Amino acid sequence: MAFQRRIFSGIQPSGNLHLGNYLGAVRNWVALQNEFECIFCMVDMHAITVWQDPAELTRSTRELAAAMIASGIDPQKNILFNQSQNPDHASLAWIFNCVARMGWMNRMTQFKEKAGKDRENVSLGLFAYPALMAADILAYKATHVPVGEDQKQHLELTRDIAQKFNHDYGRELFPLTEPMIFGTATRVMSLRDGSKKMSKSDASDQSRINLTDTADAIADKIKRAKTDPEALPDTVEGLEGRPEAQNLMGIYAALSDKTLEQAVADCAGKGFAEFKKMLTDVSVSVLGPITAEMRRLMADPAYVDGILRDGGEKARALSAPILREVYDAVGFLRP
């Protein structure tokens, strides 16, 4: 069965949007919006799988929407909304909780990382998180999901759930969604440790560049970023075994719209002091206008809320007929 090409992606409003989110996801979404029908979601229901201060969650949701618009996502062309506005995500997630197997969920590395040693004490929602993610995507029969590398396993699970649902209920209701992982920065690492992913939940703010950072903060974080004592190599292979150099060079290449080869050629033989100045300049010139536009949008929360409400309605209109098909397949009497 052929499914209409449709893009869905989500992002958690659980704190600062950082350079990893921007380069690994949002920037790629901007590039896709002219080619596909796109739905972009602020996943507030995913965010509360770990404690969120309510007022802060509201603020972060607006800020994230502002960041996406400021990054170039056109709210007229795409659907932009926060997840909790469309209850179809939760309805479908419950059904998927009954399709997914414990064994599949137990294998999720993100759960293991987030739960750590405190497994008995994390929320049930954190464990079921990937089934809700599958519901986000499949409530719209999305065929493609642009994400950073860390979401790959969750997308494999989404395919497993779709396949098992289709098999168990004897109809090709859901597509087998494809991940889209592209660009030069699919896995941006911490500025303090090149072996750790740049993340919202890292206790050190020095580990990430936030989209709300001032030019001075960006310069300071790059200045203090961990490096090694060698000069920069003249080949991409020369970055191997040098995680911090590799990460900073990847960021530089992505922000200056160059291939890694071109970026390495630009910087061959330079010391980190000189390279860090180049990296600061390009970071400030790309992120500065986005930050300024975010601030302007945040000064008008009613405008941002209006966009999300509008997007929520459009999203519900798309998912409602799909949920009716699901209810019929499962044998639920429809409301």
Ligand code: TYM
């Ligand atoms: P989240 O909010 O952690 O991240 C949002 C997007 O940013 C990407 N990303 C990165 N890319 C490169 N380097 C990094 N250091 C980095 N950190 C984050 C993520 O891969 C993601 O694309 N579970 C998802 C949210 C979600 C979702 C969905 C995504 C919920 N439902 C449905 C796609 C489709 C998450 O926690 O992303």
